Amino acid sequence: MKKRNLLMAFIAVVCIYSNGSPGVNFWSSDSTLQLSNNSELRILQSNLPVAKGTIKQEDSSLITGFPIDFAKGTYSSGSLDLLLTALYDFDEFYGVTLNGGKSFDAQAGTFASRIAVSNQNNRLEGQPLFLNYNAIKLQDLNTTLTVGIQNTLTTSIQLNQGTLFLENDLQLGDDIVITSSGLIKCYGHRVTFGAKPIIFEPGTIEWSNFPVVELENNIQLNGRWTFSGQSVLKGKGSILDLSNGKIRIKGTEPLYISNIKLKGFGKGKFEFENNRAQVRLSNVEIEMDDNYTFTYGGIYVEGPSTIVTKNYMLNFDNESSLTVDGVALNYETLSVLDSNNIQPTRDADLNSKKVAFLNNGIIRRVKGVQVGPLVLNPTVAFDTVRISDDIDIAPTKEIIVVNDVTFNGSTNAINFAKSANPLITIQAGKTLNFTNVALRNFKFDYLNLEPGAKIIFDDKTRIELLDTQNLNTTYTFRGNTVIDGMGKQLTFGPYGGIELHSSVQFEDIILYGISGSKLSGWDDSSTMTFQRVTLYLDNDFTLTKGHFEVIDWLDVVGSATFNYNTNKQSIIWDHATMTFWGDSTFHYMPPVANRDLINFVDERSVFSLNGGTISSTTTGMRLLGGSLQLNNDCYMKNPGALADSEGIQLGDGIDATNDCIITFITGANFNTLSGRFVYNNVALE
Secondary structure (H helix, E strand, O other), rough: HHHHHHHHHHHHHHHHHOOOOOEEOOOOOEEEEEEEEOOEEEEOOOOOOEOOOEEEEEOOEEEEEEEEEEEEEEEEEOOOOEEEEEEEEEOOOEEEEEEEOOOOEEEEEEOOHHHHHHHHEEEEOOOEEEEOOEEEEOOOOEEEEEEEOOOOOOOOOOOOOEEEOOOOEEEEEOOOOOEEEEEEEEEOOOEOOOOOOEEEOOOEEEEOOOOOOOOOOOEEEEOOEEEEOOOEEEEEEEEEOOOOOEEEEEEOEEEEEEEEEEEOOOOOEEEEEOOOOOEEEEEEEEEOOOOOOEEEEEEEEOOOOOOOOOOOOOOEEEEEEEEEEEEEEEEEOOOOOOOOOOOOOOOOOOOOOOOEOOOOOOOEEEOOOOOEEEEEEOOOOOOEEEEEOEEEOOEEEEEOOOOOOOEEEOEEEEEEEEOEEEEEEEOOOOOOEEOOOOOEEHHHHHHHHOOOOOOEEEEEEEEOOOOEEOOOEEEOOOEEEEOOOOOEEEEEEOOEEEEEEEEEEEEEEEEEEEEEEEEOOOOOOOOOEEEEEEEEEEEEEEEEOOOOEEEEEEEEEOOOEEOOOOOEEEEOOOOOEEEEEEEEEEOOOOOOOOOOOOOEEOOOOEEEEEEEEEEEOOEEEEEEEEEEEEEEEEEOOOOOOOHHOOOOEEEOOOOHHHOOOEEEEOOOOEEOOOOOEEEEEOOOO
């Protein structure tokens, strides 16, 4: 208590006599004023200037009174480290004030207070994690904040007519919006919204200086987005609801819109400030909710797009125009009779003053244009549905399987948008058969199989994983298929598995939780190919059908055994290495009397032990050609073997090309624990 009083007295003296003084004078950034638990720092009569140095506050200590005026000083509390040139008032709702030429640089930890910004040239940097949803407020139109953070922004920003300058790409967290009105100068950087649906309340956000705005999920726009200069708006298959919103094009440069559905058009609209301004559409679906007439600006369709007019009319009049360049602009009236809902028609505009067609472009009505979920319901079970181009699957635009169907991608892709909910639902008792298609940004959690439903990944299906994920269901793979992990981990849960009816190739993936028959061949034709794969065994794994092949490398890890219990020959290709690490074991136990079921393509094919164990029953195991490479302490087990033919043997003693080279890496030890190890190579000249 005596020390605490002395500290308080010292601070009070500094505050009283701080007119023009340095306040707390730290000589370097390593100098620290530390407030231990149950202590209190009281700042009396005026702000406390702190230049350089660190104020370190433990959880149950207090700072009260006037603010601390940091000048390149550090505030630390728990895991939070802030490098500040700012006022920090620990008693205020907005604790940190950036009031011109100030900065907030979060090095680590979660910030529990809020930031008030005013005047010019303020900065937000580092990797801030905000505890509060609305933690940043700009004061007015004279306020600027440069955002140069390196992580996802976890709080909304209230602009209040102020300006944001982006120093790099800005990723917004789930549920995070930019509120009120103001200007965002992007300088070519991306602004990406989070993976959950959000609502923009009334207000005007102006995006300028080559903005790129990306949606990861649906947005309801209840205000106005103004795009100034050349701009990009990418939907990634999401919905932008304009029922109560507007998009304004400022200046003469185009706004490029792609891969998005614009909902509520007619009630919501495009606004053009200049008749030379354009909106350029590619892979865009516009759903109308009212009649609409363009009188200014141009719509330029340069990629396949659709307008769902329903019973509403879309007109181009006065100084507006529609140009269709080398593609089809489809429109759909749904259940309403066609009334030439896009006007004027070609016949009524012979000189193409309002509607122009370039490079064989065309406007046409197409029946059956899908709005909302893609429902697969063929009249005949297992009829084939084909696509002629990539398609995007996203929330509200998911796939629903109502009847048995074969989905043929014709070498095209299904692109999955990030979603917290399933994107493919297969109704009870039905089967979806994928073939000749790439599933990009895929998660197994995107599949919703109702009772008795089934999905088959058939010939030429390629799965590209979005992220590290779990497999909690056993799926069937047929034909030649690929699972590309993109460097991510696929963990097999208690009920997760892959049943092979032909061939699956694993590429660039970590397979975790492998045991039992979680990777199981259906018959002798089943093939598992491993290319740059790590196989984590959490219990013994047994291969009973088919064979494996190794390309580049396969690492087997874990305190368990890989049991080779198939009668088919597996292959280690040239320049490929299969390595057993640590406590893992390769146990050769085929159901037939064949010692030669591990095939080395040439001497560059390597079977490696890096602390692992090679084991065989008395069937014996013979390594012909290739190389046996040993590193660290390795082991051999061959219980019960009494004859050379029952042992683990290198070479056949007849053909020098069948010699298996054994290589001891520096410090390697090879311990034969039981049975026979037979060296039967032919000496080479």
